[in-house]
Amino acid sequence: MKKYLPSLVTGFAAGVLQIVPLVKSFACCLIVPAAAGLAVFLDQKSKGNNSVEIPISRGIVLGIFAGLFAAFFATFFEVFITLITHNNEILTVYPELQKFISGFPLDDASKQQALDIFEAVVQEIKTSGFSLFYTLSITISNLFVNVIFGLIGGVIGANVFNSRIRKQ
Amino acid sequence: MLIAEVNRILKLKTAFILSIPMLLDVAFTTIGAYPYYRILSLSTGILVGCIAYLYFYAGLKKYFIEKEIEEDED
Numbered sequence: 001m002k003k004y005l006p007s008l009v010t011g012f013a014a015g016v017l018q019i020v021p022l023v024k025s026f027a028c029c030l031i032v033p034a035a036a037g038l039a040v041f042l043d044q045k046s047k048g049n050n051s052v053e054i055p056i057s058r059g060i061v062l063g064i065f066a067g068l069f070a071a072f073f074a075t076f077f078e079v080f081i082t083l084i085t086h087n088n089e090i091l092t093v094y095p096e097l098q099k100f101i102s103g104f105p106l107d108d109a110s111k112q113q114a115l116d117i118f119e120a121v122v123q124e125i126k127t128s129g130f131s132l133f134y135t136l137s138i139t140i141s142n143l144f145v146n147v148i149f150g151l152i153g154g155v156i157g158a159n160v161f162n163s164r165i166r167k168q
Numbered sequence: 169m170l171i172a173e174v175n176r177i178l179k180l181k182t183a184f185i186l187s188i189p190m191l192l193d194v195a196f197t198t199i200g201a202y203p204y205y206r207i208l209s210l211s212t213g214i215l216v217g218c219i220a221y222l223y224f225y226a227g228l229k230k231y232f233i234e235k236e237i238e239e240d241e242d
Contacts, residue, residue, distance in 0.1 A: 025194045029216070030187070056231035155227035156220065160180055162230075 006042035007065035010035040014066065014146075015073025019081065032070050032149040036063035037157025044161060053162045056155060063154015064147055071142035078138055083129040090134065094122050183223070187216045 014035035018027040039062045044054050082088045090097075101114050117133065124131035190212035197204050 022195065022198050025198050026191070029213075030191075033220075055234055056227055057234065059227070060231065152220065152224050155231070156223040159223055159227035159230065 004062070004065045006039040006046065007036075007062050008069050009042065010039040011066045011069025011150075012073050014070035015077060018070065018074035018142075019077045027074070028145045028149050032067055032146050033063075033153025033156065035070055036066040036150040036153030037160065039063065039066045040154060040157035040161055051165060053165055054158050056158050059154040059158025059161075060151055061154070063150040063152070063157065065150070066154065067146035067148070067150020068143070070150065071139070071146040074146070075135070075139045075142050079130070079135050082125060082134075086126060086129040088125050088134075090118075091122055091125060094118065183216075183219045186219050190216050 014027075014031050017031050018024050023031070036059075040054060040059045043058070043062055044050060044052075097118060098115060101111055101118075104111060104114075106114075121131045121134045125134065193208055193212045196202055197209075
């Protein structure tokens, strides 16, 4: 576990930032790669040897773990806040979502089915503050997106770190 | 050679500067300063994406070189 402590620290920070309004707009494209890059930097710092290049494979592993932790914490906080407030972004965008789905090039039965699912999610969030479908959706989406962007951030972070060492 | 070239041309500062338009676009759209323009988002996104891609490509290439060296040693 100690090996992945930098990823845990930066992943936690990224997870928290992913639920902050306005800042969360940058979640996948900037926050998660930045967290992965920072994990690479912290890992090298923790070893106390700043003059040795970090292998890209280590950057990839740290990036993936930073993404995994970020996804876990972001999902946890999102579900927790929804549970307390009984309110969520999906409730705000639901009217727009209905128009959006109506415009899909699908048959009416499929559109209605999609609308019914969203209606059920909205009702569940309003009444109990928890929706299993919503929780699963954001878990899968966060895992998928954050792991990919974490990997990219890890590679870029290791590359930037190594280029700095080469210059020294 | 490519890695050295990318590192020479693209400094971290350049990446930060090129990501500023995207940051401003997202911030202004979110606070409602102006409506969402696809073409503007596409342009600012491409700017950041190009830099990120070059760094990522250079990093991946280095990873495969490292892997080859490891395999040769084994």
